[in-house]
Amino acid sequence: MKTLLGFVLVFVSLTVVYGAGKKAxxxxxxxxxxxxxxxxxxxxxxxxxxxxxxxxxxxxxxxxLIRLHYHDCFVKGCDASILLDTVGTNQSEKxxxxxxxxxxxxxxxxxxxxAVSFPFKRPMWDVLTGRKDGRVSxxxxxxxxxxxxxxxxxxxxxxxxxxxxxxxxxxxxxxxHTIGVAHCGAFARRLNFTGxxxxxxxxxxxxxxxxxxxxxxxxxxxxxxxxxxxxxxTFDSHYFSAVNKKQGLFQSDAALITDPTSxxxxxxxxxxxxxxxxxxxSMVKMGAIEVLVGDAGEIRKxxxxxxxxxx
Numbered sequence: 001m002k003t004l005l006g007f008v009l010v011f012v013s014l015t016v017v018y019g020a021g022k023k024a025x026x027x028x029x030x031x032x033x034x035x036x037x038x039x040x041x042x043x044x045x046x047x048x049x050x051x052x053x054x055x056x057x058x059x060x061x062x063x064x065l066i067r068l069h070y071h072d073c074f075v076k077g078c079d080a081s082i083l084l085d086t087v088g089t090n091q092s093e094k095x096x097x098x099x100x101x102x103x104x105x106x107x108x109x110x111x112x113x114x115a116v117s118f119p120f121k122r123p124m125w126d127v128l129t130g131r132k133d134g135r136v137s138x139x140x141x142x143x144x145x146x147x148x149x150x151x152x153x154x155x156x157x158x159x160x161x162x163x164x165x166x167x168x169x170x171x172x173x174x175x176x177h178t179i180g181v182a183h184c185g186a187f188a189r190r191l192n193f194t195g196x197x198x199x200x201x202x203x204x205x206x207x208x209x210x211x212x213x214x215x216x217x218x219x220x221x222x223x224x225x226x227x228x229x230x231x232x233x234t235f236d237s238h239y240f241s242a243v244n245k246k247q248g249l250f251q252s253d254a255a256l257i258t259d260p261t262s263x264x265x266x267x268x269x270x271x272x273x274x275x276x277x278x279x280x281x282s283m284v285k286m287g288a289i290e291v292l293v294g295d296a297g298e299i300r301k302x303x304x305x306x307x308x309x310x311x
Contacts, residue, residue, distance in 0.1 A: 030288060034129035044110060051114035059233050062115035063180030069112040070176070073289045074163060075145045109287050116179070116235050124235070125280040128287060149186045149250035153259045156252060163289050169282040171256055171265040175275055177249070178231060178239035181224035184215035187249050191215065202254045204246040211249075225249065237275040240266050 035043040055061050109127045117124040147159050160170045190200035191212050199208035207229065214225050226232030227249050228239045239248075243266055248254045257263040269275040 030128040030130045030291060032126065032128060047110045048114050051111050052118050055115050055118045060180070062112070062118070062235065063176075065112040065115050066176050067180065069109055070173070070286070071146060073286050074159075113283075119235070124276065125283040128284065147252055149182070149252050150189070151252040151255065153255040153262060156255060157259075163286075165282070165285060165289075167262055168265060168278055169285060171262055171269060172275065172278040172282040173286060174253065174256060175237070175239050175269060175279060177227045177253060178237070179233060179235050180227050181232065182227050182249055183221060184219045184223045184225065185221055187211070187225075187251070188215060188219045190251060192217070200251070200254075202246060202251070202258075207245075207247045237270055237272045240269045240275065244270070 033044075035041055051061075109129075113123060113125060113127050145159070147156055151159075156170055157167065160166070160173075165173070190203055191208060192198070193200045197217075199205060199212075203211075210229075211225065215223055229242055229247050231238040231242075239253075242248060243253055243256055246254065248256070256266050269278065
């Protein structure tokens with residue numbers, strides 16, 4: 001995790017200033033190739049080079065970065081507020097339990113895209129740029145903005161709707177669970193559903209037994225399990241096949257097939273082309289959630305604190 005932090009800080013000063021992208025803007029102030037008209041026209045190229053060099057050494061980087069990108073955008077919008085340190089008694093976003101376990105300070109939309117795209121040798125989605133950094137980061141803002149792994153479908157749908165994301169976005173963005181790992185505590189209650197060592201009935205019994213072997217009682221908080229069985233390091237549509245087989249790791253994964261419309265989308269996204277097409281659109285929409293542009297926000301001199309703290 002220290003290596004990931006060092007990698008991010010190499011180019012954070014560039015990316016928080018400019019951003020990146022290649023498609024039509026979804027909000028005034030964001031546009032494609034923002035870097036090219038700035039004093040650092042090769043910034044996107046630099047991010048790509050640094051990211052690819054790190055991915056060659058750490059194939060888990062894509063999962064880490066895309067998760068941080070998601071967490072930043074869903075809490076107060078995509079403004080890098082997840083980077084800010086706690087000041088005094090006002091705890092920041094990164095002190096929240098879902099963020100504290102990550103062990104990293106930054107997430108960049110470009111880096112997430114490049115890390116996930118690296119095996120494909122082409123960009124998997126567009127990244128629009130022109131964002132400014134936020135000045136506020138509060139632990140209290142996390143509550144109600146990040147879905148829990150225990151969320152049911154209605155909770156998920158309401159949360160995404162509040163971010164102006166629809167059901168297709170909900171299912172497509174859940175597909176990011178095709179890469180990465182989760183700590184046993186995030187799904188342990190599914191393995192002892194009523195306190196009698198019984199498995200959640202919405203979980204495939206054989207998969208449940210596998211998880212119990214990986215996460216024996218008492219649960220070790222440091223033990224991790226791949227979120228997508230047999231496809232943890234490969235960004236593909238296998239996640240949706242797993243969900244349809246009742247092998248989604250979280251209750252929030254299983255929730256996707258409890259709604260008829262969502263279940264139909266899960267089945268459709270078993271096709272790689274259908275999933276990639278929608279994921280590309282949904283990532284652009286997510287990357288524009290409540291962004292600060294123009295005179296709003298600031299360009300931080302230090303990614304961990306607002307500018308007035310270092311003047």
